[in-house]
Structures are given as C-alpha cells and as structure tokens.
Amino acid sequence: MADEADKGNEIMAEDLERRIAAARGDIPPGIEGDCELCGEWFGRLIGGACAPCRDKYGLG
Ligand SMILES: [Zn+2]
Incomplete structure (x- = not known):
C-alpha cells in the first residue's frame, strides 16, 4: 500500500513539474x-x- 502511495506522489510531482x-x-x-x-x-x-508513439499517432 505504501509503495503505491509513493508512486502516486512521484507521478503527481512529475506532472506538477x-x-x-x-x-x-x-x-x-x-x-x-x-x-x-x-x-x-x-x-x-x-x-x-x-x-515511437509520436510517430504512430502523428504527434511530430
Ligand atoms: Zn509510447
């Protein structure tokens, strides 16, 4: 449980950045x-x- 919470915080911090x-x-x-x-x-x-995804979805 704690690991999942930590990962969530990491993702949020990255998104905020x-x-x-x-x-x-x-x-x-x-x-x-x-x-x-x-x-x-x-x-x-x-x-x-x-x-690869940018190519695949034409995101440049
Ligand atoms: Zn991708």
Missing part, C-alpha cells in the same frame, strides 16, 4: 519517464509521449 514548465512556456525538450500512451519507460519523452 511539467505543468509549471508549460505555464512558463519553458517545456523541456525531453524528460525521462513512462510514456503516457504505451506505458513503456523511455529516457526521453516529449509531451509525455515516446518517439
């Missing part, structure tokens, strides 16, 4: 984490999506 960056108009070119589309871990996500 991204929102702050977006609000500042300063979106980092790539962050590492789990792709929001396929759920796989990638060292570089853009807009929360990995390169």
